[in-house]
Amino acid sequence: MMLQKLEISNFRGIKHLEIDDLKMVNVFLGKNNVGKTSILEAIFISLGSQNPRVAVTIDNFRNLLHNDTEDFRFIFYELNYNNELNIKTFYEENGLEKSLRITPNHVRIYNSILENQNSISSLAANTDYDKIPVTGIKMNYESKKRHAKKESSIATIELEALNQYKLTPSKLVETNRAVLVTGNIQMLSLTPKLDKLIINKQEGKLIEFLKLVDSSIQGIALGSNGMILCDTGFGKRYPLNLLGEGVVKLLSILLAIYDAEGGLVLIDEFSNGLHFTALKSLWKAIFYSAQLNNVQVFLTTHHYESLEYLRQVLEDDEYSQFQNQVRSYTIRKLQDGNMKSYVYDYPKLDNAIQQEIEIR
Numbered sequence: 001m002m003l004q005k006l007e008i009s010n011f012r013g014i015k016h017l018e019i020d021d022l023k024m025v026n027v028f029l030g031k032n033n034v035g036k037t038s039i040l041e042a043i044f045i046s047l048g049s050q051n052p053r054v055a056v057t058i059d060n061f062r063n064l065l066h067n068d069t070e071d072f073r074f075i076f077y078e079l080n081y082n083n084e085l086n087i088k089t090f091y092e093e094n095g096l097e098k099s100l101r102i103t104p105n106h107v108r109i110y111n112s113i114l115e116n117q118n119s120i121s122s123l124a125a126n127t128d129y130d131k132i133p134v135t136g137i138k139m140n141y142e143s144k145k146r147h148a149k150k151e152s153s154i155a156t157i158e159l160e161a162l163n164q165y166k167l168t169p170s171k172l173v174e175t176n177r178a179v180l181v182t183g184n185i186q187m188l189s190l191t192p193k194l195d196k197l198i199i200n201k202q203e204g205k206l207i208e209f210l211k212l213v214d215s216s217i218q219g220i221a222l223g224s225n226g227m228i229l230c231d232t233g234f235g236k237r238y239p240l241n242l243l244g245e246g247v248v249k250l251l252s253i254l255l256a257i258y259d260a261e262g263g264l265v266l267i268d269e270f271s272n273g274l275h276f277t278a279l280k281s282l283w284k285a286i287f288y289s290a291q292l293n294n295v296q297v298f299l300t301t302h303h304y305e306s307l308e309y310l311r312q313v314l315e316d317d318e319y320s321q322f323q324n325q326v327r328s329y330t331i332r333k334l335q336d337g338n339m340k341s342y343v344y345d346y347p348k349l350d351n352a353i354q355q356e357i358e359i360r
Contacts, residue, residue, distance in 0.1 A: 001091045001092065001096065001175070001262075002022070002024075002093070002296055003022050003043070003089055003264065003296060004021075004022055004090050004091060004092055005018070005020045005089070005090040006039070006042070006043065006090075007086070007087070007088040007089075008086075009077075009084075009087075010076060010085045011041075011075060011077065011085050012038035012042075012075060013033070013035050013077070014039075014077065015077055015337045015338050016338045016339065017039070017339040017341065019329055019343075020341075020343070021327055021343055022296075022298075022327060023296075023324070023325045023327045024290055024291070024297065024325040025286065025287065025296075025297045025299075025322070025325060025327075026297065026328075026329065027299055027327070027328040028298070028299070028300045028301075028328075028329050029300075029301065029302065029329065029331065030302070030330055030331035030332065030360065031302075031360075034331050035331060035333075035339060036300035036302075037268050037269075037300060039300075039331070040266040040267075040268055040298055040300065041058045041061075041180075042087050043087075043178065043264065043266060043298060044058060044178050044180045045058060045075075045100070046087045046089050046100045047174055047178045047264070048155075048174070049139070049141045049170035050169050050170065050174050052139055052155040052156060052165075052167050052168065052169060053157060053165060053167055055072070055075060055102070055137060055157055056157065058075070059071070059074050059075070061180070061182045065163075066163070067162060069134045069135055069136065069158075069159050070134070072104065072134060080130065081129030081130055081134060082128065082129050082130060084103055085102040086099065086100070086101050086102075087099070088100075095145060095146030096145050096146075097143075097144045097145075098141070098142065098143050099141070099142045100140070100141055101140040102139050102140070103137065103138050104129045104134040104136075104137055104138070105134065105136045105137055105156055105158065106129070106133055106135050135158045135159070136156060136157050136166075137156070138154060138155075138156050139156065139157075139170070140152065140154050141153050141154070141155065141170045141172050143172055151172055153171040153172045154168075154170060155167075155169050176262075176264065177260050177261075177262065177264070178260065178263055178265070178266060179257075179266070181252055181253055181265065181267045181268065181270075183268060183272055183273075185248055185249065185252050187228065187248075188226050190228060190251065190252055190255055191222065191226040193256070193258065193259045194220070194251075194255055195222055196258075196259070197255065198221075202258065203220055205288070205289075205292075206220065206251075206254055206255075206258075207220060209250065209254060209281060209284075209285040209288075210250060212278070212284075212285075214232075214243055214244070214246075216233060217230050217232060217243070218231045218232065219231035220240075223239075227239055227240075230247075245273035245274075246273055246274045246275060246278055248273075249270075249272070249274055250278070253265075253270065253285070254285055257289040257290055257293055257297070258293055260295050261294065261295065262294050263295060263296075264295065264296045264297075264298065265297050265298070266298045267297065267299040267300070269301060270282070270300070271301050271303045271305070271306040276303075283309055283313040283319075284313055284319065287319055287322050304360065307349070307353055307359075307360075308353060311349065311354075314346060314350075324345075326345075326349075327343055327344065327345060328343070328344040329341040329342065329343055329344070330342040330344070344359060
């Protein structure tokens with residue numbers, strides 16, 4: 001399903017942000033600490049109704065560990081439990097609208113739910129969460145299709161001991177899959193994705209794109225203990241790790257897109273670790289694999305070279321068909337603390353780059 005519009009309130013450093021006119025490939029630009037990574041995390045957590053642990057997983061990606069219940073504050077604006085977190089997503093298919101509302105959970109509310117279901121709203125509305133011990137968070141999911149009734153369900157996650165949680169998934173079935181690619185790539189996480197690709201005999205195109213970054217690569221295979229090996233024509237296969245960060249980054253992106261067939265892939269600082277000469281190949285790989293697997297891609301960058309090579313690829317006759325399927329968004333923080341996205345379609349992006357207008 002294609003995500004068309006996104007609204008985020010009180011998530012991480014984002015007080016309020018709306019992003020509209022999303023396409024197949026979406027590029028988020030902006031200064032450091034403006035919230036680009038948080039946008040990806042907001043999309044990711046909005047699709048986690050079956051796995052409430054996703055609220056902690058996105059913290060782990062940032063090397064934030066949960067030692068006590070106070071650490072659930074990490075996802076709330078200004079670390080304030082009273083700032084109710086809301087994420088709304090709007091999709092093309094069936095006019096689908098989804099929302100996620102996250103509030104703290106504590107003993108008094110939990111006991112009241114058991115005693116009287118009708119008291120939940122009034123009790124929560126009058127609660128100062130900063131003055132009451134919190135046991136976890138409550139994730140309220142709602143889904144509404146055109147000409148259909150609204151569906152809703154609640155998921156919860158509560159900390160029981162260090163890195164041990166009590167999870168209650170939502171009853172709503174999430175049909176959209178999302179894969180988040182961070183800068184901290186774990187090699188073992190790539191192994192099952194590559195194994196699936198090899199079993200389905202789809203590694204051929206993958207090798208073609210890897211060769212554009214490192215021409216010595218002739219093949220790829222799985223070794224013992226989940227090690228990924230590359231055939232470089234020198235008698236023995238080399239561990240992928242020895243071929244450089246750029247090859248690992250490209251492989252992780254492509255495997256994510258193949259793994260998320262029909263879903264979404266979220267790539268943080270996608271050009272980090274890649275030499276600028278590899279960026280053109282990376283863009284081609286993203287367009288080809290995203291179209292092949294019906295995947296919507298969201299990525300962040302602050303490198304000018306990545307935008308210049310994006311423009312060059314879209315000028316290529318073979319890839320010009322994607323000009324209408326790309327949007328770039330410059331994220332800016334306003335004086336009132338809210339945020340605004342400035343959208344660039346291909347003609348605007350092309351003009352901005354050629355006129356050397358700063359849009360990052």
